Amino acid sequence: MGPKKPNRRNFLKSGAAAAAAGAVKVTTGQTPVAETKSLKELIAYGERSHYVNSIREPVDARPSPDQFGLTFHVLSPLQDSVGIITPSSLHFIGTHRGSIVPNIDPKQHRLLIHGMVDRPLEFTMDELKRFPSVSRVHFIECQGNHSKAEDKTVQETHGLTSCSEWTGVLLSLLLNEVGVQKGAAWVVCEGAEEVKGAGSIRLAKAMDDCLVAYGQNGEPVRPQQGFPLRLLVPGFEGIYNTKWLRRIKVVDRFYMTYNDYGHISKDEEIAALTLQWGPKSVITFPSGGQQLPGHGTYQITGLAWSGGGAVRRVEISTDGGQTWKDAEIRGPVYPKAHTRFGMTWRWEGQECILQSRCTDELGQVQPSRAELAKFFKVPVDYYKTHGTQGTDNTIQPWRVASDGSVHNAIV
């Protein structure tokens, strides 16, 4: 990002000030960006149109954990999303230590794999690229992605998930290279930042579909996403996707790490529901804070995903859950990836509640909050004062008022 790039607020302010002075002219020529950048810069790395101003927002409820006043978690603007890939600049951010991103020289970076292995090895980035690569589209979602009644927009209710094409080497390939010894059962994966964010995953998952990724959406992984190297643990909670990956230790049992501490519930029933994401979906249009200009035909659209595999079906209800209709899948369907769905809808101007419901390839069906309450044997209004147990994959209702305004309908 160039230092001259106007942030949205300034842009709006100066736009308003200019309008007040009657100075705004519709121009078809050069953009303000063009005026502040050399032709060489403009050609070197493309920028989005200055008419497009979709931005990430920090999570208000999770202020900085340290004295630096840095942002802890940052929400992706899902309301503006199209297709299934999150632009890298808008990928959500989940960090334990605020927005400090370690400054890692990829030439100096090493990945050490050791512990219960025959040949401990240290890989440079160039060496990793000498292994066959794979490119896979996967979502990442933070366990903190809980929808609450006070959240207004889909960015606030669901913005801690994003989806990218990740390129790298299968972890199983690297583990076979070092030779995993008998009795090994877990791997501990550690990041390079000062607190060494780490996570423990079972060897079976590590050998299944985990990826040591150096590429994101066709270019190197972004610094906020773990440059130059991150772990991808498809379908699992975000926290296991270790960024700035520098060390993998093969061990015989679960080890408590900085990340695992305080994160894994002591209640076994809840713990069983945190780890792999269940089937989940959300309508991104029309969604909270948006406004329908009048009655007529619209495209309801949204995203569905599941940690259990591919999305098999998405249903939409426009009558508060009394009846459901199959939505169309409008894009590619990859396992453990965001999947775009849609439906042509005629709004006659009446108040209504819109909801989407995902079924995945395992046959798991996304639950409503009432169903979750029943499962956990708590009263339905329990969630007025408590977050949902485990990872929240409950159905998100949006209320369209008769004036066309759209609101979070969680009660």
Ligand SMILES: Nc1nc2c(c(=O)[nH]1)N[C@H]1C(S)=C(S)[C@@H](COP(=O)(O)O)O[C@H]1N2
């Ligand atoms: N090294 C390291 N890895 C990390 C984290 C971290 O703080 N340090 N945050 C984790 C959390 S809580 C989440 S939700 C995901 C978020 O990935 P993203 O920032 O690329 O969206 O990264 C995980 N990996």
Ligand SMILES: [Mo]
């Ligand atoms: Mo997270």
